[in-house]
Amino acid sequence: MSKSYRRLAAPALSLVAVLLTLFHSDTALAADQLNSGDTAWILTATALVLFMTLPGLALFYGGLVQSRNVLSVLMHCVAIACLMSVLWLIVGYSLSFTDGAGANQLIGGFSRLFLDGVGTDTLAGAIPENVFFSFQMTFAVITPALMVGAYVERIKFSAVLILSGLWLIVVYAPVTHWVWGGGWLADMGVMDFAGGLVVHATAGISSLVIVRALGARHGFPNDSAPPHNPGMVAMGACMLWVGWFGFNGGSALAADGSAGMALTVTHIAAATASLVWMMIEWKKYGKPSLVGLVTGTIAGLATITPASGFVGPLGALIIGVAAGFVCFKMVQIVKQAWKLDDSLDVFAVHGVGGSLGTLLVAFLCAPEFGGLGLPEGKTMWDAFGVQAIGLAATIGWSAVATYILVKITAGLTSGIRVREDDELEGLDITAHGETAYRLD
């Protein structure tokens, strides 16, 4: 492991660092020796998180749109996965996780472009750095892919690629650096175990900005079409759930009780939020729906994400309940009060969920709520202050930067929206020349 990286490691992986020192003292980290068990788990977690996007998220989103756009949604997700991976190798990882020297509070440096200097024996803590790189890459893949849900059924494919690519570098990499890469939020001790800020808040708020610029789908809100394939939605949600074990459990960067607790609380929050969403629908509409149930699942998962390494089972139950109620409400507010066609509710589920969890963790990590405890000398309100600052900064930067990136993209693609004809005929055939179902 290069010296610059090691120097960075302690503050950089803030959450990890905290955890490691607090709960992880039983594994030999100090010596910077490879732990094959930890490595095995993070290799697995990498596969699990990739599985979340491919095909989990793709199916989850694909089932929610109309049948004439399902392939375009899958295409968005897969193409984003490919492009983000390559960009992550070229520059994203380096900007996120290396020392940015003078600018280090804000952004990393260029020492790891193309994974330069990383051999098979370069370590990042107790795991190979290439494993850490790949694990983080899967996060960089899913975050822009989450935003697909905001702009489906009407955006140009070229705009998807350009906007996502720019966004990775201008929004995702800096925020990652702030929180996990040794930047200013890490220095303040912000808690974000697996990406409430880095992943869900950035994607959620950016989605709203994109939707405002893009406009609503034809027929919104009165004549929108219902999901074309709720079973596909549920299948995707199940895969997201399973993959999330790697997302949150893997963020411990070790195969130990900390990973186990992250996995446990993740599961409990997901289960609880699902049940809450189901009960709300049952009470309010008379029938609990499958799409509602699994939307609750995703809300629970997004909300527990920042908190997953800090809270206990009781905290997970509370977060699950909060996620169910708050996200359910927000879905309606965005569509009905704000009249924004955030088509698959990226903001209401991911943005709001991730933000909620980011704030709640300040309290729920306290032992009083069964949490794993705050660093010595810190009160809940101290922690809450830091979390709020982190959230405000993340939202602010994501919104402003995305606004500008959308303008740039619109310039490059002569407008990010497809022609109305093409929208009506469907993007599958007009943008990709394909037909989804020939079942006869």
Add this chain to the structure above:
Amino acid sequence: MSKSYRRLAAPALSLVAVLLTLFHSDTALAADQLNSGDTAWILTATALVLFMTLPGLALFYGGLVQSRNVLSVLMHCVAIACLMSVLWLIVGYSLSFTDGAGANQLIGGFSRLFLDGVGTDTLAGAIPENVFFSFQMTFAVITPALMVGAYVERIKFSAVLILSGLWLIVVYAPVTHWVWGGGWLADMGVMDFAGGLVVHATAGISSLVIVRALGARHGFPNDSAPPHNPGMVAMGACMLWVGWFGFNGGSALAADGSAGMALTVTHIAAATASLVWMMIEWKKYGKPSLVGLVTGTIAGLATITPASGFVGPLGALIIGVAAGFVCFKMVQIVKQAWKLDDSLDVFAVHGVGGSLGTLLVAFLCAPEFGGLGLPEGKTMWDAFGVQAIGLAATIGWSAVATYILVKITAGLTSGIRVREDDELEGLDITAHGETAYRLD
């Protein structure tokens, strides 16, 4: 790890204990130290077993019903997964795996309600207790979900939830305690590596009881509708197969040759039973079907489950052949002779398979059959006696308790069956307000 738990551990995890002492002496268990490799594997196995239910089993069952009920089946599986998880946290785990003091032969105690007292550094053997908890939770999720196959296409959703919840506590938790949690069957040395009794026999026999109370679907048996989507069935079966590596392989609670052998025999039994089922169909009906092939897979998997840590490859071949023949026959007997609409053959495949494996392991674990051997001084017939007692007790308790629980559920839901109109129109729209396929 709390003292009470540790005291319990040896007899409790009977199979594990046996195995560990017999075959596992090379890893440092005695010292109760975290093994990160073992932990990595059980974290992974937890994800794999969750994947079996979500979406594996859901798709397997969903494809077998009519298109107007497919969402209701997915809904059953997902909602059960959520509810069982929460109940497992609240009370199920504690009842199953803690010391029940005076009642310990029959049921565990309350010391682990809400995972009380389990921190990130609490161990269960060489893995964190929270990992053990989560791994076992995925078993508690899939077992009631298996029973979905018995009552699809005609049951009230509220009845599904209530019945499953009660069943977890009244049937699953006690039997788990008897066999794996230090209860009377563990004391007798019953062999059930991964749940032939605990999972498959309980679910299988309970299914029959539910079916008798619920009645057959409209049109059964002459006008039943064929599976609406055999490809979905096969996809689900494949996921079950892959996930079963975690189910059986994970039940070794270690990443070692015992896990490896469990995985190997699991795979061989599944492959063999599939081929047998295929050949029977080919011979009997002239055509081997995909649904038949993968039903054979599941039969093989269920049958090897109790035996997977005790037999060798030869035993797996024998079990595979037996599973194929016996379960095939039972499918016909249940439907044609008994005229019971156990709609997706839960009893014939899981109940019979799990029971068969439970009995066969008494012989096949002997070195003569390539097995890993019985404890010293025990003969095959000794072992068989214990297995038979275990099976009888499991069946007896499951049947009686389920009978009563169905009555209670019927009382609470004013009858567990939907109105005939709703059955004919389909549960997707009538119970959940959704339509599965809008492909045009």
Add this chain to the structure above:
Amino acid sequence: MSKSYRRLAAPALSLVAVLLTLFHSDTALAADQLNSGDTAWILTATALVLFMTLPGLALFYGGLVQSRNVLSVLMHCVAIACLMSVLWLIVGYSLSFTDGAGANQLIGGFSRLFLDGVGTDTLAGAIPENVFFSFQMTFAVITPALMVGAYVERIKFSAVLILSGLWLIVVYAPVTHWVWGGGWLADMGVMDFAGGLVVHATAGISSLVIVRALGARHGFPNDSAPPHNPGMVAMGACMLWVGWFGFNGGSALAADGSAGMALTVTHIAAATASLVWMMIEWKKYGKPSLVGLVTGTIAGLATITPASGFVGPLGALIIGVAAGFVCFKMVQIVKQAWKLDDSLDVFAVHGVGGSLGTLLVAFLCAPEFGGLGLPEGKTMWDAFGVQAIGLAATIGWSAVATYILVKITAGLTSGIRVREDDELEGLDITAHGETAYRLD
């Protein structure tokens, strides 16, 4: 671990041996002690590779055919998986990986029939031999399954079973022994990390031979039907991608930086080739398609396979670009110039990809290209020579042997092709008596 096996291990697992000594010296291999972390990863990798076939490949292929043949394709894949597993246990593993005594340059021996002599404590390096057996079994499953893509929509099911079974023993086992089992190519130091020769070249060239004997589908090439379900294709491709982490990453047989690098370069090559394929289509046809994008993915994955343990990220980018261009071109040549109905492009994607990677690795493994280096004293051109010999031998043997096996199979099944009527009506109903979609 038995002595004969250990003697074999060094030359046998040539690539592994090389890697282990070069990069893996930090884990205690010498002592032949179980490493639970490595074991955890290979157990996981085994599940991942099985997942590639079941259901990954099955869905990938199933979506590409017409709806009246989709079940037959799933049936082929599942039944092959079952049959190969049993044959692997009986004889395939032994022929591939044991010492063949006098014939050892060409083929292994019989000492491991039915896994004879392998207990739970028998090791293969740092992992249990049963884990190594199972991991390799999943390779033996997917390789004949790859060939399904060549003969879909017109072959007899009985011919599929017989041909695949014979092929495993006559083609796959020997080539595996040559390359990974201590045979003559291993002795020459051929580089094939995860199966460019063993898996992709053998399957690719054999596919062409089968297609020539079988003939084209009715209507080829002018009236072929487009893929019936591109979304299913993409879902399968995503699963293949995720599973490939186990395929290539697991081939390190350890959870370390070598596995991490294999996973990393695998991912980068896949992403790059996908983007290249997409851009070619976009330029050439005006629209980038989902089926094209994910075909690029598979091309990238197949091409990096032999190289994955030897090259660095830069090499992966180069391989990705080469895979995209070359495989795209070959798809057209096979169909348009050679007029061969290799229906799902097994040769052009797997055969050509695997061969390309096998040759490129000779150069790209050099440190100049960011690779991990050649053994001391070897030049790129030395290496290239060996790779070329390995490729020629593999192609030659696969072609000749498959040619003969097809003849034998045709004799046994009175012709391997179904009646034209049955082809037109579709194999789902005529061969398996099933209907794929009843969605109303």
Add this chain to the structure above:
Amino acid sequence: MKFVMAVIKPHKLDAVREALGATGVEGMTVSEVKGYGRQRGQTEIYRGAEYQVHFLPKVKVEIAVADDKVAQVVEAIQTSANTGKIGDGKVFVYNMDSAVRIRTGEQDNDAL
């Protein structure tokens, strides 16, 4: 010859087929359709948004019959498809000029 076209509830198809069989009808052609009528469509709610689904699933049955059988056929359909609830469907009858059996070339009544 007449051509009878009926729109019925999907789960009544089996009953109609059997009733027609009883009248001696040996052939029919069936398709999935969506119906709009007095029976209002359903409202589906996904994630809090209401979707008005105007069309309901129905099945269309088409039967070519000899003139003398029309009354009987219509009667059979009407009886067997009846549930007494709104949305039961309609039976329409047209005149048909000619019919051919593709396999044999038989014409008109012989072709049915």
Add this chain to the structure above:
Amino acid sequence: MKFVMAVIKPHKLDAVREALGATGVEGMTVSEVKGYGRQRGQTEIYRGAEYQVHFLPKVKVEIAVADDKVAQVVEAIQTSANTGKIGDGKVFVYNMDSAVRIRTGEQDNDAL
């Protein structure tokens, strides 16, 4: 009574339904069909192979109407389904002998 059958572009269905509603039509039956006409089918390219897809997705609307309403109905369809682009579809009108409402047994115009 007449029977009107129209083949239209799928995304025009809502417009047609509303236009028909305005003329007082209370029922119709709709199905997915594939159309072949002057509007040539599309070419789809998969893995470099071109597939000529001859048929395009269309929607068929069937409406039984009383004689005096036919002109109005045809007019409504023609106006609402019109995009001015090739492939807009056709309206066909036939004579219908009789109609029955299955639920009530009402006949002919009463049954529509």
Add this chain to the structure above:
Amino acid sequence: MKFVMAVIKPHKLDAVREALGATGVEGMTVSEVKGYGRQRGQTEIYRGAEYQVHFLPKVKVEIAVADDKVAQVVEAIQTSANTGKIGDGKVFVYNMDSAVRIRTGEQDNDAL
């Protein structure tokens, strides 16, 4: 004008389309249907239970033609869809009152 409706075997659609093209027919509308006739349905066996599937997949082709072309069109279908095996299907012909091309408003024979 006449309206020709044919029920054929699915894999004969391409042949019929080409044969019709040769007669100068420029448009048609096609849909998936399920047929019941002398060709008995198939039995599918799942897990040992037999399912009697009464209906077989067929394709319905609808063509509006000018009167003078009817014979030719029927002939073309009958020849091209013929396999000589049971289940080949039927051709039905009705009278049509009028036709309109939605795009242009052209009427009757001009609309076909």
